Amino acid sequence: MAMRDxxxxxxxxxxxxxxxxxxxxxxxxxxxxIVALFMAxxxxxxxxxxxxxxxxxxxxxxxxxxxxxxxxxIIFIAVVTGLLNLFYTPGTEGETPLLSFWIFTVYPAGLxxxxxxxxxxxxxxxxxxxxxxxxxxxxxxxGLEMLLGPLKKLHLPIHELAMMMSIALxxxxxxxxxxxxxxxxxxxxxxxxxxxxxxxxxxxxxxxxVPLFISAFRRADELAVxxxxxxxxxxxxxxxxxxxxxxxxxxxxxxxxxxxxxxVGVLGRFxx
Numbered sequence: 001m002a003m004r005d006x007x008x009x010x011x012x013x014x015x016x017x018x019x020x021x022x023x024x025x026x027x028x029x030x031x032x033x034i035v036a037l038f039m040a041x042x043x044x045x046x047x048x049x050x051x052x053x054x055x056x057x058x059x060x061x062x063x064x065x066x067x068x069x070x071x072x073x074i075i076f077i078a079v080v081t082g083l084l085n086l087f088y089t090p091g092t093e094g095e096t097p098l099l100s101f102w103i104f105t106v107y108p109a110g111l112x113x114x115x116x117x118x119x120x121x122x123x124x125x126x127x128x129x130x131x132x133x134x135x136x137x138x139x140x141x142x143g144l145e146m147l148l149g150p151l152k153k154l155h156l157p158i159h160e161l162a163m164m165m166s167i168a169l170x171x172x173x174x175x176x177x178x179x180x181x182x183x184x185x186x187x188x189x190x191x192x193x194x195x196x197x198x199x200x201x202x203x204x205x206x207x208x209x210v211p212l213f214i215s216a217f218r219r220a221d222e223l224a225v226x227x228x229x230x231x232x233x234x235x236x237x238x239x240x241x242x243x244x245x246x247x248x249x250x251x252x253x254x255x256x257x258x259x260x261x262x263x264v265g266v267l268g269r270f271x272x
Contacts, residue, residue, distance in 0.1 A: 010132065010133065010173050011132065011133065011134075011135065011136050011137065012062060012066075012133050012134070013136075014060070014061060014062075014134065016059060016060050016061050016134070017059055017249065018056060018059050018060035018130070018134045019060065019134045019135075020249070021134075021249060021250055021253060022143065022244055022245070022246055022247065022250045023135050023139040023140055023142065023143030023144075023244065024143040024146060024147055024244065024246070024250075025246070025250040025253050025254055026130075026131050026134065026135055026143070027131070027140070027143050027144060027147060028147070028254060028257065029131075029253060029254070029257045030127055030128065030130075030131045032257045032258065032260070032261045033049070033052075033053075033127050033257065033260075033261075034124055034127065035261055036049060036260060036261045036264040036265070037049060037120050037123060037124055037127075038120075039261075039264050039265045039268045040116075040120070040264055040268050041267075041268040041269075042267075042268070044267060045264045045267050045268050046116060046119060046120075048260070048263075048264065049123060049260075049264065050119070050123060052260060053123055053126060053127060053130075056130060057126070057130060060130060060133070060134050062130070062133050062134070066133075067126055067129055067130075067133075070125075070129055071122060071125060071126070074121065074122075074125055077121065078118045078121045078122065079118075081117055081118065081121060082114040082115075082117055082118040083114070085110060085113040085114040085117045086106060086110045086111060086113070086114035087104045087105075087106065087110065088110070089107065089109050089110035089113040089114070090107065090109070090110075096108075098111065132169065137166045137167075137169055137170040138166070139242075139244075140165075140166055140169065141162045141163055141165070141166035142162075142242075142244060143244065144162040144165065144166075145158055145159055145162040146244060148161070148162065167223070171216075171219070174219065175212070175215075175216060178212065178215050178216075179208065179212055182208055182211050182212060182215075183208065186207065186208070191204070191207070192204065
């Protein structure tokens with residue numbers, strides 16, 4: 001897997017209905033969609049959620065190939081999670097095992113649990129990708145800060161937290177690009193990152209850490225100096241170039257998402 005395959009944190013500018021939605025709407029949609037995912041129980045509810053996600057991706061005009069390419073880093077996690085659910089989910093009463101060997105027994109319930117768990121992980125990550133691909137880091141920061149605004153009454157540093165999350169998200173593609181450059185430079189000097197077993201491959205990545213950390217600290221220092229030079233002193237008195245306002249489409253999307261979440265919860269309670 002090449003480092004360039006990791007696309008989390010990237011933003012693809014566009015003028016689609018999804019891009020034009022208020023960032024608060026997209027943040028709330030993501031949260032409610034994830035809640036609905038964890039309430040889904042059967043084929044019907046997962047099918048509805050998958051249809052909603054694919055429809056949203058189609059409207060955003062983000063190529064599905066790009067979305068699926070970003071899933072490469074989580075393939076290992078999804079496979080391991082699926083295997084654990086496959087082998088360690090007990091069968092229901094009277095259920096005949098599909099397969100039995102050594103200490104493992106596979107039941108139909110385990111097969112269903114594994115399939116649903118892998119699908120849940122994939123859909124959760126794709127939904128998060130849809131948020132970051134269609135919303136700039138600045139808008140995510142503003143939307144998150146406004147959503148968490150009531151917590152300021154508890155004297156929580158909401159602006160600083162939102163800013164740190166935005167900077168971290170924005171620097172993911174930058175650090176990935178930096179890592180890819182360091183790997184290419186070391187490969188040109190004879191380093192081998194491809195051969196050997198898993199432990200040997202992990203050890204071969206250790207020499208990447210020192211230059212990567214130095215680069216990350218240098219970029220962080222440059223960012224801090226740049227913010228100080230622009231008289232940044234936190235959120236107090238800060239104005240925004242674009243004032244966020246909910247539109248008709250935002251209310252429609254929020255109402256539909258809330259209905260979807262409640263509907264999936266009701267259907268999931270009946271095991272559908």
